[in-house]
Amino acid sequence: MSDPAEVEHRRRAKRDLSRRGFLTTTAAGTTAMAADMGQINALQSEAVTKQLKQQGTRVILLWLAGGASQFETWDPKPGAKTGGPFQAIPTSANGVHISELLPELAQRMQHTAIIRSLNTKIADHGGGASLMETGRVRDPGLDFPDLGAVVARELGRLNSSVPDYVSLYTSTEGRRKGTSGVLGARYAPMFLSDNMIPLNLAQLESVTTVDHKDRAALRDVFAKKFSKNRNSAAVDSHMSAYQRVRGLMASEQLFNVENEPAEVRARYGPTQFGEQCLIARRLVEAGVPFVKVARAWWDSHGQNFETHQELCADLDHSMSVLLDDLSERGLLENTLVLTLGEFGRTPRINASLGRDHFANAWSCSLSGHGIRGGVAYGKTDPEGNTVVDGEASSADLFATVLQALGIDHEHEYMVGSRPIPMADFGASPISDVLA
Amino acid sequence: MDETETPADAPAGEAAVSSVKITKSFALPGAVFCVAGGKEPSQLYFGCSDFSIYRVDSDAEKPEPKPVSDGKHASYVTGLVRSGDTLVSGSYDGSLIWWDAEAGDVRHRVDSAHEKWIRRLAISPDGSTVASVGDDMKTRVWNARTADSIATWDGYQLMTPHGYPSMLYAVTFSRDGKWLATGNRTGKVIIRDAATGRVEATLETPVMYTWDPKARRHSIGGIRSLAFSSDSKLLAVGGMGQVGNIDHLGGVSRIEVFDWQSGKQKFEIEDTKFKGLVEQLQFGPDDEWLVAAGGDNGGFISVYDGAAGTLLAQEKAPMHVFDFQLSEDGSKLRAVGFEQASVVDIA
Numbered sequence: 001m002s003d004p005a006e007v008e009h010r011r012r013a014k015r016d017l018s019r020r021g022f023l024t025t026t027a028a029g030t031t032a033m034a035a036d037m038g039q040i041n042a043l044q045s046e047a048v049t050k051q052l053k054q055q056g057t058r059v060i061l062l063w064l065a066g067g068a069s070q071f072e073t074w075d076p077k078p079g080a081k082t083g084g085p086f087q088a089i090p091t092s093a094n095g096v097h098i099s100e101l102l103p104e105l106a107q108r109m110q111h112t113a114i115i116r117s118l119n120t121k122i123a124d125h126g127g128g129a130s131l132m133e134t135g136r137v138r139d140p141g142l143d144f145p146d147l148g149a150v151v152a153r154e155l156g157r158l159n160s161s162v163p164d165y166v167s168l169y170t171s172t173e174g175r176r177k178g179t180s181g182v183l184g185a186r187y188a189p190m191f192l193s194d195n196m197i198p199l200n201l202a203q204l205e206s207v208t209t210v211d212h213k214d215r216a217a218l219r220d221v222f223a224k225k226f227s228k229n230r231n232s233a234a235v236d237s238h239m240s241a242y243q244r245v246r247g248l249m250a251s252e253q254l255f256n257v258e259n260e261p262a263e264v265r266a267r268y269g270p271t272q273f274g275e276q277c278l279i280a281r282r283l284v285e286a287g288v289p290f291v292k293v294a295r296a297w298w299d300s301h302g303q304n305f306e307t308h309q310e311l312c313a314d315l316d317h318s319m320s321v322l323l324d325d326l327s328e329r330g331l332l333e334n335t336l337v338l339t340l341g342e343f344g345r346t347p348r349i350n351a352s353l354g355r356d357h358f359a360n361a362w363s364c365s366l367s368g369h370g371i372r373g374g375v376a377y378g379k380t381d382p383e384g385n386t387v388v389d390g391e392a393s394s395a396d397l398f399a400t401v402l403q404a405l406g407i408d409h410e411h412e413y414m415v416g417s418r419p420i421p422m423a424d425f426g427a428s429p430i431s432d433v434l435a
Numbered sequence: 436m437d438e439t440e441t442p443a444d445a446p447a448g449e450a451a452v453s454s455v456k457i458t459k460s461f462a463l464p465g466a467v468f469c470v471a472g473g474k475e476p477s478q479l480y481f482g483c484s485d486f487s488i489y490r491v492d493s494d495a496e497k498p499e500p501k502p503v504s505d506g507k508h509a510s511y512v513t514g515l516v517r518s519g520d521t522l523v524s525g526s527y528d529g530s531l532i533w534w535d536a537e538a539g540d541v542r543h544r545v546d547s548a549h550e551k552w553i554r555r556l557a558i559s560p561d562g563s564t565v566a567s568v569g570d571d572m573k574t575r576v577w578n579a580r581t582a583d584s585i586a587t588w589d590g591y592q593l594m595t596p597h598g599y600p601s602m603l604y605a606v607t608f609s610r611d612g613k614w615l616a617t618g619n620r621t622g623k624v625i626i627r628d629a630a631t632g633r634v635e636a637t638l639e640t641p642v643m644y645t646w647d648p649k650a651r652r653h654s655i656g657g658i659r660s661l662a663f664s665s666d667s668k669l670l671a672v673g674g675m676g677q678v679g680n681i682d683h684l685g686g687v688s689r690i691e692v693f694d695w696q697s698g699k700q701k702f703e704i705e706d707t708k709f710k711g712l713v714e715q716l717q718f719g720p721d722d723e724w725l726v727a728a729g730g731d732n733g734g735f736i737s738v739y740d741g742a743a744g745t746l747l748a749q750e751k752a753p754m755h756v757f758d759f760q761l762s763e764d765g766s767k768l769r770a771v772g773f774e775q776a777s778v779v780d781i782a
Contacts, residue, residue, distance in 0.1 A: 008668070018645065066682075081485070084526075085484075085510045085511040085527040085552070086510070087528075089508065089511065152718070170652070171649065171650055171651060171652045172649055172650045173650040244537070269598070270598040271541070273601075295652075296651060296652060297650065297651035297653070299651075299682045299683045300682065301683050302681075302682065302683040302684040302685075303655055303684065306655070307653060309570075309602075310599040311602055311653055311656065349466070349484075350732060350774075351466075351730070351731075351734075351754060351773040351774075352467070352683065352684045352711070359502050424578065
């Protein structure tokens with residue numbers, strides 16, 4: 001009996017080869033595919049178009065590490081004892097109001113759906129982050145991959161010339177590297193914590209570009225000869241690894257925002273988060289399926305309102321420019337922007353004018369690909385203590401994201417002999433926020 | 436810091452204050468950020484997180500706060516002063532309201548007095564003018580009776596050096612009404628001629644502002660309180676020292692006292708026993724002592740020697756203290772804060 005992992009590898013290799021063949025016949029390179037979906041749509045059958053669209057789909061996760069307050073973002077309660085000092089403002093979506101701290105995003109609500117009814121129960125940083133990253137409670141016997149790894153595997157290409165999963169987390173508090181779990185190191189994130197340009201990717205100074213290319217060509221000759229009459233996953237994997245290394249070396253410049261025009265950089269603004277959102281746009285534009293940008297640290301036990309005045313200003317501007325930039329480049333229709341942290345914050349305001357950890361009734365947002373914009377799903381009570389309508393779990397959110405990406409959330413990974421669904425058992429996509 | 440006279444250098448002598456004792460505490464309807472005295476010393480008006488203004492007799496056996504009016508602001512009430520029978524309130528909603536202190540009627544209203552949150556008000560000693568500061572980083576001066584705008588002064592950056600919105604927290608008049616001092620989030624103090632707005636001096640207190648560039652990447656702190664000595668020569672600046680974990684108000688409470696006209700720092704105080712922000716400051720009669728109050732999740736009331744900064748007496752408060760009223764003779768302090776008020780004897 002074949003090894004399930006090898007069978008799966010062959011399935012994916014075959015899928016990628018068929019895509020490559022198709023793309024060759026249409027004279028469209030893989031990068032061009034991402035850049036001009038409209039042209040391909042006009043040429044191809046519905047089935048192929050659907051497949052290509054899925055392949056061109058990307059995700060940007062804006063991770064609000066530490067836990068942003070739902071009251072000061074997506075679910076304001078002005079005038080309630082728990083509501084804090086901020087007002088609610090109308091948005092471009094009829095009847096949807098959000099915090100006055102997000103005025104730019106309010107004007108872009110047509111791209112965004114809000115879920116106001118998350119009840120995820122786990123209110124410690126580590127447990128909450130793990131839950132929201134993987135869509136399930138930690139299982140000691142199962143190292144389940146996080147969303148980035150799942151998307152990298154499902155939407156990445158074996159012969160990709162760019163990384164499949166990039167994670168930017170510059171702050172130290174709450175830093176988590178992410179995990180590809182049972183999917184293996186192939187889908188682990190390229191994790192950038194200190195330098196925004198990956199280290200050790202540059203070509204050695206002692207090797208000239210000509211030498212570098214010649215060596216690669218020579219290796220290709222030998223490799224093709226070796227693999228000619230061998231039908232082996234191991235050989236395919238070896239070949240793929242070399243291609244990826246070459247691609248990753250070439251992708252170094254993607255991380256360098258100095259390659260962007262000054263006016264584009266100015267538009268994203270002076271903050272590090274803004275700069276990292278620009279890097280995220282560059283990466284998805286080049287075909288990276290999953291980019292996580294972590295913005296720490298929202299853990300406002302003291303001075304919640306002033307913390308949110310600072311951090312919401314950063315979120316509001318950076319995310320708004322990102323949505324605009326993606327939209328103007330025709331990328332937003334293929335890019336899902338997911339914005340959330342590990343939990344929300346308490347209705348109760350403490351004596352330090354802070355809010356503490358709270359996971360029983362909080363919010364997140366989804367924008368772009370596969371999302372019905374202008375929707376506020378779910379409802380909390382007038383003081384924000386409980387969910388009163390549309391309760392959603394982390395698994396439901398996971399299923400919703402996968403569904404938006406065109407991935408069957410019930411598809412199972414075989415871990416040994418144990419079938420594990422991509423979204424946890426009982427998960428149900430929130431159809432109201434799906435396009 | 437070579438010019439700083441530390442508390443350890445203070446001359447020994449008979450302490451002007453030896454005791455701070457809370458004699459009564461009572462519940463308030465929310466977080467109370469500001470208090471103004473009434474015509475009777477025991478009568479207090481205060482502004483609350485429920486957007487309303489209340490009055491209460493703090494000497495009553497069971498003090499019961501009553502709303503001054505059915506009218507409200509649209510957000511937290513953060514500044515309140517009284518001039519005769521008029522109360523002037525300021526709010527995070529950016530508005531100023533002039534109220535009849537007894538009837539509760541609105542006499543005047545300026546809806547966009549500031550483009551952002553109003554943080555605090557101050558009344559000139561003669562009761563003629565009100566100064567307001569807000570996060571639009573403007574200082575505005577108003578006629579206390581007619582609500583006419585008299586002046587608007589800039590002088591602060593809208594953004595912090597790290598690219599985030601700044602805040603202008605504190606304002607106070609000198610006791611002769613000649614000077615007006617303001618303090619912002621990043622630790623900058625401006626002292627102006629209160630009549631002309633001319634900048635007489637600027638001071639920097641950078642320790643009051645903590646920017647965390649690595650772990651959490653935002654800031655905390657700022658100048659929260661200012662007080663002139665009765666001869667107007669000294670200016671006390673209150674806030675919080677540098678903070679390790681800016682998730683919490685975990686810094687030591689901090690005061691810096693300046694001979695502001697020379698720019699020389701006379702002394703600084705860091706209290707490691709009671710942490711958090713120094714929300715309000717006032718020199719006692721004859722400047723012999725300086726009282727400070729504030730807190731983190733709890734609160735404190737501390738009295739220091741006015742010349743050297745030596746701790747004379749202090750008491751743990753049952754709440755984070757946001758503001759207080761000190762009686763003319765300095766013997767009684769009425770503090771308001773997070774859901775509670777306290778009456779304090781200073782002896």
